[in-house]
Each structure stands twice: as C-alpha cells, then as structure tokens.
Amino acid sequence: MNEPLHLFDRPNSYIGRSVPRPDVRRLLEGRGKFVDDLQLPRMLHAAFLRSPYAHARIDGFDLEEARAMPGVVAIYTGADFVEHVTPYVGTLTHLTGLRSAPQMPLAVDVARWQGEPIAMVVAQSRAEAEDALALIEADLDPLPAVCDAETALDAGTPVIHEEFGDNLAWERLVDAGDVDAAFARDDVTVVERTIRFGRHTGVTLESRASVVDYDPSEGRLTYWYSGQAPHMMQSVLAKHLDLPEENVRVVAHDVGGSFGIKIHTYGDDVATAVAAKLLKRPVKFVADRNESFLSDIHARDHVVTARMAVDATGCIVGLDFDDLTGIGPYSMYPRTSAIECNQVLNLTGAPYRIENYRARGRVVFQNKNLMCQYRAVGHPIAMAIADGLIEDAAATINLDPVEIRRRNLIADDAYPCTSASGMKFDDLSHHLSLDRLIAEMDYAGLRADQAAQRDNGIYRGIGLVTMVEVTNPSPMFYGIGGAPISAQDGATIRLDAGGALHASSSITEQGQGTNTILAQIAADVFGIDMDRIKITTGDTDNVPYGGGTWASRGAGIGGEAMLLAAQALKEQVLDVAATMLQADKHALDIRDGLVVDAANQAERISLRDLARTVYYRGNELPPDCKPELIATRHYRVTDFPFVFTNSAMAAHIEVDIETGFVKILHFWAVEDCGRVINPQLVDEQIRGGVVQGIGGALYEECIYSDDGQLLNATMADYLVPMAGEMPDISVVHVETPTKTSTLGAKGAGEAGTGGAPAAILNAVNDALRPLNTSIWQMPMTPERILKALGRV
C-alpha cells in the first residue's frame, strides 16, 4: 500500500485512455476558425497569374487594361518585388553537394513550371482580382521543357539552371560491406526489378491560405496561416521581408489538413505578405483547387532499379539499388527536396539484417511542380523496394513471405543496433508485431481461402510489409544543416486564480488531436480534471519556441515537454502549499484539483483557494515565500538522431482480371509507437495514414504531358480514396516505450502512409502470381494491371 503510484497510474490518469477531444464540438457546430473564415477591416484579396508553360522566358507584361478594372488596388510582377523581398535557396549544408537556384515569390525572368506565379492582382474582392487577371497580357516565350526525370541528365537535354552545367541537384552513395562479392556468390538467388512511383500530392481539403496584416506604426506583420510550423515561418518571413523576427507574428488556428503540404515556403504566400507590407493593410490569399494541384508540393516521383540476393535459406545476402527522383526546377525552401531521397537511402531494408548494402540516389531538376516532403517522406519508396523484393525473392525460392521475414528481421532482443546505412535503432519489436499481425489476420485461414477462390477463377492476394518509421527527430534532421527549424519544443503551464490550468505548447494541431493529448498529459501529471485545462497552440506570440507538428514529433517531443512542465509546476505548487499548511512537502500530493495528504488523500486545500491566497492575499504568506505558479520546460531528443517505430501491416485484396480493378477486402496494422497516450487517436492516425497510402498505391497520380502540362488538376480527374472504395482497417498496438523520455511516446502519424503501398503492391502481385505476371508501378491503375496481364 505504501508503494507510490506510478506516474501513469494515478487519479486523473488520462495517459493511455481514449479520452474524447475537448475541441471537436466547435467543429461539429460550424464554429471552426479556418483562415478563409477570417474577415478583417479593409482586407484586400489576392489572385495570381501563373505560367501556362512549363518553361518560358518572361519578356514583359501589358497591365493597362487590368489596372483599369473595378476594385483593383495593385498589380505586381516579379520585377516589382526585387527590392522588397530577398531570394531564397533550398539547400542545407549537411546534404553535401545539394544545389538549387535562388527563387523569388513571383518569377522574374524565366518561369520554370506550369503554375509558377508570375503576376499578382490585389483587389477589393477575389472575384474582381480574377477579372483583372484575365486581362493581363503576358509576353511569354516558351522554352524547351525538361519533364522526364530519366532523361534529365542526358547530354542533349536542356539545362534548367545554366550555371550548374547539368540538371543534377544532389547525389548520394551508401556502400556498406562488399555488395559485388555478395551478388557474385554462386549459392544466391537474385531478384531484380525496376519500380516506378508516380507523382501525387496532398489534396488537403482546406487549401493553402494566408491572411497577412501589416501595421506600419509598429512595423509588425501578422501572418494567419494554415500550417504546421509557425516559428519556422516567422523566421522565413522576417529574413526575406527584412523585418526583425520579433515583429513577425504567425498564427495557425484550425488547419484543414496539412500532411506536410503546408510546411514549406510558397511564392504566393510570401507575395501576399509582401503586398500587405507594401499596402499597409490586410491581404488574403486562398488557393483554389486548381492552384492547389499546380502549386502545392508534389511527392514521390521515383524510378528505382533494385536487386536483392538471398541464400538458399532465404537470408538476405545483399541489397543494391539506384533511386532517381525528379523534384521540379528548384529544391523547396527551407527543408529542401533532397530529404526524401536521403530517407530512401537511409531506410530501405532497415528492419532486416543486411550487411552488404549499396544505394545510389540522384535528385534531378525538371520543369514540373516542385516535389518535397509529404506525409511519410521516403518511406513508401523504401518499404516498397525492400518488401517488394523480399516477397519476390520468397516466391522465387518457394518460401512463405512470413517465414522469409522471420529469418531476416532484426531480433527483438538485439537492440540497440545500427543498420548498414548507419541508422541507430532501439526499442523495436518486429518479431512480436509480425506474430500479432499473423494471429490477428488469420493468415493461415486467408491462404486457404485464397487457394479455394482460385479454383473459382477469383484472384485474391495477401501482401505484407514490415517497416520502420522515422519519428521524434533530433537537431540532426534540419537544424544541423542551417535551417531555421527547431528540433526542441517548449511547454508553459500556469495555475490561474480560479484553480484551472492554462497550458501552451509549440507543437501544433492539424486534427490529429495534439491539443487533446497535451491536456491529457498535463492533467495526468499535475493531478486535475481535464476539463480544467485550457490549451493554446499555434501562435508565436503566445507559445514557447519550438518546431511544430511534423515528422511524427508532436506527441514524443511536445508531449514530453508538457510532462516536464506539469511536473515542475506541481513541485512549485506543493512548495507553496507546504508553506501555507506548515506541512512537509513530500507528505502532500495533488489529486483532482485538490492538495491532499499523500498518505490518505484527505483534502488540505483546493487549488482555487491556494491560488487566490497567492494572487489576492499575499500578505498571508511569509516574506520569504515567493510563489511561482507558472513553469516552462523544453525537451529535445539527445540520445539518437531519430526515435524509430516499427509496424507490421497486411492487405487482403482481390483483382478483377477482366477489368484490372483492385478491391481491398481488409487491411491490418500492428503498430508499435511506444507509449500510447490516446489509443483512439492513434488508431485514427493509423487508419487515415493507411488510406493515404492506398491512394498512392492505387489511385493518385499527377499526370503530366510530355511538355509539362498537368493534365488532371481537378478533383474530378485526380482520384483520391473515397469511402466506397476503402476497407475497414484493424489496428493493434504493441507498446515498447522509448527509453529516451519519461513519457516513452514515439510518433504514429505516418506509418500507415509509409507502409500501406508496399503491402498493397505485394498483395496485388500475390494475386497475379498464378497468372505469371507482376506489376511494379504505382499507382497500380486498372489500365496498368491489364497491361501486366497482356490484355491491353
């Protein structure tokens, strides 16, 4: 009985419970605060003229008719901004050799992708701005467009940035062990495939949006935006608009989906800020859906040629691949467009024991929209390479795909360990997770059904993936390379005069439940009902400094900071209580908003009475009692560059060999993200992530013509997963808390998107196997499947 209760097993013990989100009622009643909902006095509206060509010289503009249109306040072209904004370049020093050219918010002399902003109209309404836009005469001289990444480096291909001599942005080689010797062994079986990953994009339902106000009397710029990294944007805007950083306030209220799309520097957003500064009044820009497709970053676009050697027992002897990825005409600022390729080289085959590993990555420029970090950066490619080949190899040597994984996955008791690419792993559970998956999905039963159905001419497939996910990054991710991106996060928590807590954090809410888990952690650790905690996030004026929510870092890093702050505040409150009650501090505790005797839970004083004494009747306290009812703590990961999670997932699908359509019958995900703070929220992150992964695997593709025109820039033509095509998804948790923090939480936001494509690829190829064909291109559209079947 005298054993003290563990931190996670106390009254108000919210950590580990599926607590409903306190802030969804607003959204269910139409009271959200999205950027486009904001109306400010004297606010103007921006619209952009975008290059209709993939590559064109800008020879000039005739703006006369446009300027005369009703409601027009200002028209800007690239030349108008040269004195008011400095160019930005998307390079980082730790990505050695990465190069990119200076970018301006509006292209100045040359437009380099279809959709690049080249002129801007600011008017009384968006409709009037668009009316004027239609009357701008742009004198554009089309230039040859470099669209195909696979020929971008050829000698005869035009060079997009002449000063570089060719279209190579970055190249990296990883070479561990002796790959040539491994593949030369006479006892190995080698499988080799070329895998193509199409371009897709985030399609956040709320498009990118910003409202910018500038107050010249104080020189203050306020930027309301829909995004994930307020402090990063504060730094970017201050630097390039020549403002003191403290004079830039960035506010992100409700964010209608982001998934990595809204974490970058976009010319139209920067131009909106410049216009607000020049006009000294608020300007709003909301991308329409066509603009979203043309200018939101795209993702993936890789061609990979890979081979794997396995011995007779199925053990991987060597893995060797070449990844070529097209990133558009610039590397995105400030995170760069080389991170995805870097991740592919770091993560491919990471769950397995592989000594002989060689990977070459090349990142090339092309005249298409920019490619950059989107949910599960690099993971879908890395997992599809290794797990696609491992199931291919298993089939070749007639070994079960589960058994070949068991023979190659790193043992659960082998941690910490380091992969061939140098990744450091700890606290992973590949074997346990795979075992749980096999049991949950009734693998043997599905195989029996598969065999029986084939006799009926029905082609079902089962595909797996065993994977790692990068979460909780340390400063080694961005900060080390010079980016204004914080790897640490802060939390401030204070007791108010009513006995309630106000907590603020530098991580952000995009719907995943950030504010909920922060309240759970603070309430749990401090000892108060969750209803008595108010959370503030997404405002650089009102939260501690930190990175925001991306790279599955919110719960693990921001959550730990909140835990530390709540612990600190509790100590401070108990110091005051001990003085007021003339008691031993260690004999006191806080339960349910009351200071109690730790031994018997008897109430000594309520937090409200304590706070009122401190705030109103300080005369009752001894002079040497100096209460601090506010605490701030920060946290960053120091032990490892990243805190990895692992998952095992499976897809059960059916291919209609007459039409090429794939029906997903069910999907299973076993996820080990360490300590689970709110199981329901984690389940929903996994499910939503899986569905995005299914989108990339089967439907989503930005289709370009040979001359760089995006052909399907509408939601009618670009297919996203809708409810009717999606399966139910079973989620199971294995909990191996990370030892890097007290909370023990790793990230969970991206595993589904990272793993599902490989599982679907394997399932489709499993279904096609009796027909002696296979497909190695995503999305796996009906047409491509029929081509693989030789039917079209």
Add this chain to the structure above:
Amino acid sequence: MTQTQAISLTVNGELVSANVPVRRNLVDFLRGDLGLTGSHVGCEHGVCGACTVEVDGTMIRGCLMLAVQAQGSVVTTIEGLAENGRGQELRDAFEARNALQCGFCTPGMLASALEYVEAGGVADRAAIREHISGNYCRCTGYQAVVDAVCDVIEKGVGA
C-alpha cells in the same frame, strides 16, 4: 460581371434579404455575405462535398448553386442544425467515435450522414460508405464516420 439581383430567403430560420452579384454561388453568399463560415469551400466544382447544405429539404452542393437560385428557399447550414438540435445524436456519435480530425469536411459529412439517417437508412456499412462517397475526407479514412452513423441507427434515435 457586376450585375446584381435582390433576393430574399430563409437561412437557419431567419428571413434574409440581400442584393447579390448574379455570379456569386450559394456557399460564397452564406460564408461571405452572412458570415456563416461553418460551410466550407473545398473544390468549387461539386466533387468534395465540403459545402453541402440543405435547400428546401434536399442536401445540395453550395458551390454548384447560385445564390440567386435560392430566392424564396429555406436553407439550413451546420450552424442552423446545431442551433435547433437536429442531428444531435450524430454530432455526439462523431465526437465519441472521433469521426473527424481537422473538421474541414465535417459540415458536409454530417449533412450527408444526416440525410442517410433521416431517410431511414439501415446500419449497413457498405450502403453507408456508398452514401457518403461524395464527401471527401483526407484525415480519417472514413471508418470512424461509418461507425458513428451505424451507432446512431442502431440506437434507433436518429430518424
């Protein structure tokens, strides 16, 4: 382009009169002119469903109808539903099931779900999925939405 027309209609139980540009669509009128920002604009071509509102008893796309076409109509938005308590069981079920993440699709998703429940739809997962297939949600993966609709129907309180 600048031609306007006077309209009057009932929005969430209030009679509203306005002079609107003839080219303005209904959702822009609701959001911009009336400040009812609960209805959202996702694609402006009738695909995503975020702007779904009720006009004269039918759930429609607010981006595919001009404001002037709503002359004399009775319009209900998510704000109106919340105010009069209609669909409360669904809102409770959405909260309990976490059937929303960012909440941007939610006004339209709730409207389509309410249409299904009020029409006497059964707790058939495939049928519910089919019914809400005109409402795009990037966050949830839809399963929790289906769960929430099933909960309401199985409790028998929705219709």
